Amino acid sequence: MMLLLDSGNSRLKVALVCQDAAGVWQYAAEPVALTHDAVETELPTWVAERLAERLAEPSPAGLAAHVATQATASLALTGSLQGAIGVNVAGPQAAERIARALLPCGIGSIDWQIPGDATLGLRNGYRVPTQLGSDRWMGLVGIWTSVDVQTAPASGQQPRQLVNFGTATTVDTISPDGVFVGGLIVPGWNLMRDALAQRTAQLPTAAGSVLDFPADTHDAITSGSAAAQAGAVLRQWMIARARFGAPPALYITGGASDAVIAEIAQLLALTGVLVPLHRVAHPVLDGLRAVLRQRANHAIGA
Ligand SMILES: Nc1ncnc2c1ncn2[C@@H]1O[C@H](COP(=O)(O)OP(=O)(O)O)[C@@H](O)[C@H]1O
Ligand SMILES: CC(C)(COP(=O)(O)O)[C@@H](O)C(=O)NCCC(=O)O
Structure with a gap:
């Protein structure tokens, strides 16, 4: 074990x-x-x-x-x-x-x-590969290799995007030919709301709802934070679709996913394209499992 x-x-x-x-x-x-x-x-x-x-x-x-x-x-x-x-x-x-x-x-x-230059056929396009967060890299290896993701696979022609709503939010893209081409680091859902509460005189730690036209402070902050998170995802999704000529398959993970996933779905629906959002529970751990498997294969010469 x-x-x-x-x-x-x-x-x-x-x-x-x-x-x-x-x-x-x-x-x-x-x-x-x-x-x-x-x-x-x-x-x-x-x-x-x-x-x-x-x-x-x-x-x-x-x-x-x-x-x-x-x-x-x-x-x-x-x-x-x-x-x-x-x-x-x-x-x-x-x-x-x-x-x-x-x-x-x-x-x-x-x-x-x-992170190195490549793992299990996935190539790392970061300018300095070792500077990439090791959790980001292993999560990408996870969706690149995972058996679980094979139940909701991207076709060979599709880019894949891994969105991690953790402490920070990251939105990372893999090209259809298996290159991590780069991604965003955005203050996470809770960081955004904490920053507003801590660095302004009047704003509370918000406990509001996500609304189209928020009409009080709590709803305005909660909706604004959700909009920023979802907006980052949509930006990368649209840019990748234009760059690779196919809609990216979206994989969502991280502790704060529940807070924002509905907002992403709503924004994507406005694009008029049906985009399934695949929840993945443990892409980073899945990536580590794949690395272990590769080592075992090497050890027996497979
Ligand atoms: N139910 C929840 N709703 C919103 N945010 C949550 C929830 N549960 C955990 N979080 C937030 O998720 C983040 C932690 O998620 P996690 O994926 O473990 O991040 P990290 O990998 O950065 O440690 C924290 O910002 C935490 O406050
Ligand atoms: C972007 C991160 C802060 C995300 O960390 P997390 O929210 O998962 O705890 C982490 O992957 C990190 O420190 N990255 C190093 C810089 C980079 O990826 O470019």
Whole structure:
């Protein structure tokens, strides 16, 4: 079993995966999102509980408590974890905290991924490839390779766009021939509203509705933030459609997706083209799964 980590600016997303008979790394449990403040207490417990469930050991709660409080986990647990691979955009302190939290689970080091020129046939068009956020890159690898996305695939001629409504909002485009051609970084849904509340004298932290013609302060801020988020998506979608001559397939992810997805759908409907919005739960973790698979294939010479 391997541990996958997606350390974003707000939350750490974690998954345990194991290889099936076909060599595909499958989720062994539903991935979880933890705040960074909770990593030291909750991460080792979560890992131990999931491992214990998988190994069908008795008293998972007891084992979890053992791992959380002791310097070393039971041999059966630690022995079943082969390692940890991840991406981190939350800074070195977050990485250290995660590494410390995983020591009792038998993880001595984490294989943090950095974007390169190409991964699994997807080419990185960033001017300095390593400057691209590793979560953005791994998310793109995820929608480029994921089995789950094959259920809602882009045709070979279609560009693909991954929109991540996280702490920041990113809107990234893959050309039909497999090049990440660039993308937007926009203040995220909550950052936008927080910035207005913190940097103006009169504006509150808004709790309004998204309306066409907002007529009070809360609705005006909420609608304005949703419009800015959706406007960024629509801009990239229209530009990519013009550039590649085909409507991009849109993949939506991130903690704040629910707040804005209806606004995007409404704006896209105004374009007169039917554009399905594909929700993807864990594109970054999916990308990491694909990287693991590639490594295994290389190891056996496939
Ligand atoms: N139900 C929700 N509605 C709106 N925003 C949410 C909701 N749940 C989480 N968020 C926001 O989503 C962001 C975190 O999402 P996540 O995808 O984990 O981001 P990151 O990868 O940057 O850590 C935060 O800004 C958080 O406030
Ligand atoms: C753009 C991001 C802040 C998004 O982080 P997130 O909201 O997912 O936590 C992150 O991917 C990042 O720090 N990127 C480095 C700069 C770049 O991608 O150009």
